[in-house]
Every structure is written in structure tokens, then in C-alpha cells.
Amino acid sequence: MVRHMVNQQAALDSLFHALADPTRRAVVSRLLKGAAPVKQLSEPFEMGLPAFLKHLSVLEVSGLIRTEKHGRVRTCRVDAERLAAAEGWLSQQRAIWQGRADRLADFVESQNPPEQNA
Amino acid sequence: MVRHMVNQQAALDSLFHALADPTRRAVVSRLLKGAAPVKQLSEPFEMGLPAFLKHLSVLEVSGLIRTEKHGRVRTCRVDAERLAAAEGWLSQQRAIWQGRADRLADFVESQNPPEQNA
DNA sequence: AGAATAGTTTCCCATATGGCAAACTGATTC
């Protein structure tokens, strides 16, 4: 099931890097509500198109979005599987911690009678 | 409930940036299994201590880890709440998309009789 | 055809990042 760890690392690198910028997160957020062309996507932001295109490129390289051009307009849409991949790593890690936390909670509860939570 | 959006953005920036590096993810992963001192944490990696300390610093600034020094050894531990914060953004976004996907699924199902998935 | 539109490319700039080596501080051990 786990195919070549190495590339998965690189995928996570570019995924998290793509999400580490407010402009790019806003674009993802916007695209989750529906596909849109580049110009329209760029309107809420103060930067010029070239700078904005770099952000789109980062998002596309990371796999978070896909784009296709018809005529002179390029339409962007989100690839939700990639978003799930990032979430997957996090929840996997949390599971590790939570496993410990649950065991700790079990231990604490086995020592003290349960009272109301603070 | 939502206290000053602006700082939340900055927090997400540094959170995702902290996670956008295999060394740092490995450290988080390791620390989720228990606290550890700097030297011991650094051993699996090829880089020198100064470089490694920079990674720890990025993790600490992001809030993903906390550290305290006793005598000459600095002990690092993970702050699971921050991990949850990153996961929170992602699952929140996914919820938006999933809401749409579910509605789309409902629509598709209302049009076609269910068959086996490809 | 000519003008406007949507992207794209190229070049440039300042700053951030990730790594190194070497010198240094403070705690512990011999």
C-alpha cells in the first residue's frame, strides 16, 4: 500500500510548503467552492499577475490544484485528494500521540476516581 | 470564538512551514513518542548541531514543540494542540469541499441508479 | 484590421532558508 516512501516525503514537503502561505491557502479555500479562471482568482489580492502565477504554480506542482486552458482562459480547480494527503499525515501523527494520551488517560483514570473536567 | 484572524494566519503560516521539511516532520514524529534532549534528537540526521538547532528553532517558533533546559541539557516535547490546529484548518477546508461533494453525490444518485464503483 | 483581454515570459531585486566551520559558554566528570 505504501509506495516508495522517498517520493511521499517530497510530496509532503511541497504540500505543506504550498499551504504555508496565506495567499495560497486563500486560493485553495476559494477553489473548494468551485473552479475559477486565473484572473478572477487573482482579483482579491494586491499583487500583480506574474507574482500570482507563481503561487498558482506552487499549488499546481504540489498537486493541490489542477488547471486546464480553453481558449485564452485557464481554469483552476482543487484536487481534494491531495488535501486529504496532508490531512492524512497529520491525523496519522495525532493517532500516535493520541494512542499514548489515551493510554495515559487510562492510567490516570485507573489511579483516581473520575471527577468533573476542569 | 475566532480571535483576531490576522494572527491566526501567521500561526498557520509558521505551522505549515514548520511541517514542510522532512527533518522537522521526523522530529515531530519522534517527539510524539516521548520527550528527548537535543543531542539525542539530532543523532539520526547527517547535519551538524547548528543546522539542527535551526530546525528546532523553527519548530519552537511555530509552537509545535516546547523546550526547557535543565543543567546543560535541553529537553524537547511536542505541543499536540498545535498539531491539531494544522489538522483543524485542513479538515475545516475538507468539510467545505465535502459538503459540496456530498451534495453532488446526492444529485448524481438522484439522476442515475447506483452501480458498482469503477 | 485594430483594440482589448488573459496569460505568459524574462529579467531583476531583497530577503529568507538550510547548510557549514569555528569559536565560545556553562555544566559535569575525572
Place this chain on the structure above:
DNA sequence: GAATCAGTTTGCCATATGGGAAACTATTCT
């Protein structure tokens, strides 16, 4: 008190990143 050990600081370097200006391409509108 000398040596060692854990961590820190300081410079340095190459590359990556995020932004701009200007010139260019390819469509679409009039």
C-alpha cells in the same frame, strides 16, 4: 583544575522565495 560534553553563537555561503516592471503571445471583441 582539566577534560569532556551539550548546547550556543557568529560568520559565511549557495540557493530558494516572493515580489515588481516590462515586453510578448494568443484569443476575443468591435
